[in-house]
Amino acid sequence: MTQVVIVGAGPAGATLALILVQRGIAVKLVEASRTFGRVFRGEGLMPSGLDALKQMGLSSLLERIPHRALDAWEFTVENRFLFRVDEPIESGGQPCTLVSQPALLQALIDEASVYANFEFVQGNTVQDLLWSDRRVVGVKLGDGRELAATLVIGADGRNSTVRQRANLSLEQQSHNxxxxxxxxxxxxxxxxxxxxxxxxxxxxxxxxxxxxxxxxxxxxxxxxxxxxxxxxxxxxxxxxxxxxxxxxxxxxxxxxxxxxxxxxxVVVGRCPSWWTSGLLLLGDAAHPMSPIRAQGINMAFRDVIVAANNLVPLLREGVGDAAIDVVLPKIQAERSPEIIRVQQLQSQEAAQAELLGKSALLRWGASQLAPLVRQPIRQSWLHRQRQLRQGVTPIKLTV
CATH class of the missing domain: 3.30.70 (Alpha-Beta Plaits)
Incomplete structure (x- = not known):
């Protein structure tokens, strides 16, 4: 039987697991932590992330867990009001919404658990990958168990063990x-x-x-x-x-x-290759994002849609390993342009903040001349936000 092993029950892993089991594919989801209640988990859903959840039929989950829309963004420099932007930024659009990520992840697991073809392996680490003829064919757990897989998905975050065991490099970008x-x-x-x-x-x-x-x-x-x-x-x-x-x-x-x-x-970067034979990286495992404008969770959901579109038809049919391996680079090729652009926008936002932080003269000018510079600074900020909020490339779930 076709079986997918997903490592990491964060936004990418938990969502993809649910999408796959709903479509009749057997999934084992492995999560090292015994609880989702980490001290920090990103909780900002941009319109791009909200749209992805809607396409996956998961919008109703938000109504069952703690969430609250943002009403505005406000900026102050040297204790002087600089500018404010009300939500939603786009006419007729959706406001950025804050959600309890632990509650969201638990809701996703609960949804998946009603399916007989789903198993959640929690509180167990992946120690290594299993290989056969240079193809990944499963994972070895910390308790010694071995889980065979037609495909292994590494969704275990920016410090991904799966990425390291697969010898897939991460090219980190500088950050300060x-x-x-x-x-x-x-x-x-x-x-x-x-x-x-x-x-x-x-x-x-x-x-x-x-x-x-x-x-x-x-x-x-x-x-x-x-x-x-x-x-x-x-x-x-x-x-x-x-x-x-x-x-x-x-x-x-x-x-x-x-x-x-x-x-x-903070770790920011991209893997030159998100895949090797029998294995695919998604989310922060493939492209750790800067925390600026909460892009990690939103990009993860969009990764899932593209991965599902490419993988579900093949996994349903039980095609051979070679056919699955062929689509793995296609998933990366489809997602890379957006990831590259979003990381560029995050870098621009960080550079502007760094420039103001290092220059007392600029901070003084921005605060003292706020009435004069407010509108051009506000418009510059808004221009960057459109793609950070809506995404760069069109994403549509087709399976």
């Missing part, structure tokens, strides 16, 4: 920051509208929003040339001293709710 992630008590300011605040003060840049589960989350850009030891910083005071007055007051009042920050090491 990591992210420190904080959670703190909610603020009444977010009751009426949920605004994503981007704040630049001195050289410090951070984003603030209300998560789908009701607390506030802060992503602080930790630059590579920052000489201070972030583990020793008085973070409540550091955050407050670089915040607008309303936020500074909230942070100081609720300083005891600020959890120890989690360091998110």
């Amino acid at each position: 920051f990591d992210i420190l992630w904080f959670k703190l008590a909610d603020s009444p300011k977010f009751e009426s509208e949920n605004v994503f605040y981007s704040i630049l003060q001195d050289r410090h840049a951070f984003g603030l929003f209300q998560s789908s589960e009701g607390n506030l989350q802060i992503g602080w850009a930790l630059h590579e040339d920052d000489s201070s030891d972030w583990k020793q910083v008085n973070w409540p005071e550091m955050l407050a001293s670089n915040s607008p007055p309303w936020l500074a007051e909230h942070i100081r009042t609720h300083a005891d709710t600020i959890e120890r920050p989690v360091l998110l090491s």
Whole structure:
């Protein structure tokens, strides 16, 4: 019987598993973690990701789990309002929506679990790949079990074990920051509208929003040339001293709710090849994305649609291994143009923030001349967002 082994139950792995089992294909989904409740999981669904879920018939899942649409994006420089953009950005379009990713993943697994041809292997790591005549034919688990497969899908994230065991290289792009992630008590300011605040003060840049589960989350850009030891910083005071007055007051009042920050090491890059015989990489395993504008989960869903379009007809028919291997590079070829362009746009966004961060004169000019520069800066930002929100290439589920 045709069997697919998917490694990694993140957005790409869990969604693809459900799509395949719904179409009669046997799937074993392997996940190393015993719970989906990691400290950080990206939760921003752009219109491109929402559209992908709709095409896959999964929009109703959002109604059953914590989620909340963003109402606006607002930018401040040196404690001066720069500009604001209301959601949805496009006339008649969908607003960016924040969703509890752990709840979404669990809902996807629950949906797949009603099918007899699905098995979820949780809390078990993949130690190695199984090979026969230079073709991947399965995986070996940490407990010694071996799972045979017609096709192995590596969807196990930016530090993919599957990628390493398959000797598929990752060409990393340069980046100059990591992210420190904080959670703190909610603020009444977010009751009426949920605004994503981007704040630049001195050289410090951070984003603030209300998560789908009701607390506030802060992503602080930790630059590579920052000489201070972030583990020793008085973070409540550091955050407050670089915040607008309303936020500074909230942070100081609720300083005891600020959890120890989690360091998110940013990895950005692409694999020259996403595949080898019997194996395909998807999502961050193939092309780890920058955290800018929450592209990881959205690109993963779009990867799944293209992979399903190419693989489902072959897997249903039980064709030979050679026929499956032929479509693997086609999947990469179809997805690469969008991934390359989105990473370019993310890089442009990061470069602009870096330029402002390094130049006190530019920050002063942006804050003092805000009424004059507001519109051209706003239009430049909007121009970049269209493809980051809608995607670059048309994607349509056909199976």
